[in-house]
Amino acid sequence: MSDPRPIGVFDSGVGGLTVARAIIDLLPHEPLLYVGDSARFPYGSQPVERIRTYALEIAEYLVRREVKVLVIACNSIEVSAIGDIAVTADIPVVGVVNPGSRAAIRATRNGIVGVIGTEATIATGAYQRAMGSAVTLHAAACPAFVDHVERGDTSSPALREAARGYLEPLMDAGIDTLVLGCTHYPLLSGLLQFELGPDVVLVSSAEETAKDVYGELVSRDLLAPEGGRPVHEFATTGDPARFQDLAELFLGPEVRNLGVRQVTVEGAWS
Amino acid sequence: MSDPRPIGVFDSGVGGLTVARAIIDLLPHEPLLYVGDSARFPYGSQPVERIRTYALEIAEYLVRREVKVLVIACNSIEVSAIGDIAVTADIPVVGVVNPGSRAAIRATRNGIVGVIGTEATIATGAYQRAMGSAVTLHAAACPAFVDHVERGDTSSPALREAARGYLEPLMDAGIDTLVLGCTHYPLLSGLLQFELGPDVVLVSSAEETAKDVYGELVSRDLLAPEGGRPVHEFATTGDPARFQDLAELFLGPEVRNLGVRQVTVEGAWS
Numbered sequence: 001m002s003d004p005r006p007i008g009v010f011d012s013g014v015g016g017l018t019v020a021r022a023i024i025d026l027l028p029h030e031p032l033l034y035v036g037d038s039a040r041f042p043y044g045s046q047p048v049e050r051i052r053t054y055a056l057e058i059a060e061y062l063v064r065r066e067v068k069v070l071v072i073a074c075n076s077i078e079v080s081a082i083g084d085i086a087v088t089a090d091i092p093v094v095g096v097v098n099p100g101s102r103a104a105i106r107a108t109r110n111g112i113v114g115v116i117g118t119e120a121t122i123a124t125g126a127y128q129r130a131m132g133s134a135v136t137l138h139a140a141a142c143p144a145f146v147d148h149v150e151r152g153d154t155s156s157p158a159l160r161e162a163a164r165g166y167l168e169p170l171m172d173a174g175i176d177t178l179v180l181g182c183t184h185y186p187l188l189s190g191l192l193q194f195e196l197g198p199d200v201v202l203v204s205s206a207e208e209t210a211k212d213v214y215g216e217l218v219s220r221d222l223l224a225p226e227g228g229r230p231v232h233e234f235a236t237t238g239d240p241a242r243f244q245d246l247a248e249l250f251l252g253p254e255v256r257n258l259g260v261r262q263v264t265v266e267g268a269w270s
Numbered sequence: 271m272s273d274p275r276p277i278g279v280f281d282s283g284v285g286g287l288t289v290a291r292a293i294i295d296l297l298p299h300e301p302l303l304y305v306g307d308s309a310r311f312p313y314g315s316q317p318v319e320r321i322r323t324y325a326l327e328i329a330e331y332l333v334r335r336e337v338k339v340l341v342i343a344c345n346s347i348e349v350s351a352i353g354d355i356a357v358t359a360d361i362p363v364v365g366v367v368n369p370g371s372r373a374a375i376r377a378t379r380n381g382i383v384g385v386i387g388t389e390a391t392i393a394t395g396a397y398q399r400a401m402g403s404a405v406t407l408h409a410a411a412c413p414a415f416v417d418h419v420e421r422g423d424t425s426s427p428a429l430r431e432a433a434r435g436y437l438e439p440l441m442d443a444g445i446d447t448l449v450l451g452c453t454h455y456p457l458l459s460g461l462l463q464f465e466l467g468p469d470v471v472l473v474s475s476a477e478e479t480a481k482d483v484y485g486e487l488v489s490r491d492l493l494a495p496e497g498g499r500p501v502h503e504f505a506t507t508g509d510p511a512r513f514q515d516l517a518e519l520f521l522g523p524e525v526r527n528l529g530v531r532q533v534t535v536e537g538a539w540s
Contacts, residue, residue: 252522
């Protein structure tokens, strides 16, 4: 049994590409169809009703394109619309909040967990609901992070100062685990680990979500045939050139254009 | 202060590309110079003396190319030669064993940790030394994994059966944390999490090593200038075409060639 249909992944923009890439890593035979709603990005500051309308439009588009599973690779969409999407779509739906929350619950040793995200995500309290009383949760919105990441900035003094400001209350609260509750944030894990120190465990909801997608496909017998090299499709509602430019930060360097060189290293010593 | 020199990353082949990519993610302004010794791959089955000779040749090549930090992105090289490399190179040297070991020590709740790797890596006991008496460590060599990953196979029934065989003694021992002690294994994290179940925390030494590189550059004031788009160089001692083919599994899809499409999703519902 195998299922050649693509995995549908969507986001309000490029951030969900961290989830897409983690899925590609773990399931290299699976074709992906990614839609980023860049024309209407960012969702974070929009009314919930409007986010829901947008999200349902993209979900429907993907369902019509016959994806076999829907991955909501955006915290803001998930917290606003996952219920409506799950009711409407007749295929499995995977979000980012539950995988990240479960991983944090199993990772914490002292039961004090932090979560960072956009203002919209934090305001909904979705992570608090997902983790329930299993842990004491401290949340912080980090509105400046997305812009820095999309400029390719992960280490400037201004960003590091902003990060220290966001993280200080979480550190004071004694967190030993931090959930990166925004799909842009895995690119900041070097910065965050450096500022938090080595004792705090970082949980990437992108990576955890990809593992959940793996589990869904294996347990429901939806894996694509072995051995093929899949063709992925990346689509945006906005400017394709701008999308592609940003995509490189999230999807990796230009493999085909790298021009791998052959070198000789023997005898370099002498 | 800024330092435009590249970060030197090396491995016996393509596996270290998981480390390279994690570094590129976290430090998108930093140029990388990667050397994979594919012509002499795999190191795992070679005598330690020979691995040491090979490793010193590559390290010397990178030092002559004026890298600012040396990243040993290969467990087998590190356990055989990091002492010699550190003595010889007059620049910071970062390996994969210590970052992964530290992360496991902070992640475990019950103090029982597993590590998986190649036969060579496991045989040296390097992880046992790195973690000392902080945890009870159970190690398992997984000789079949690298071949599967390099064929792009992360989910076949044969691989899953092999994984269950390798993991069973670790599960029986009650591990709550597993260190992926080979740079190929992050691509198996979906499989491993699925087979181990949700309660085991996976530690990717690739990701942890990249965070260490971030910390080295920030704390030693070695960051490249902000704002540039760096040119990476990927080199192999073997066949460049074969290297490039494999590199795609590790570095991500062909961003420039994806051909991002613009789509309209509004009204798809109606």
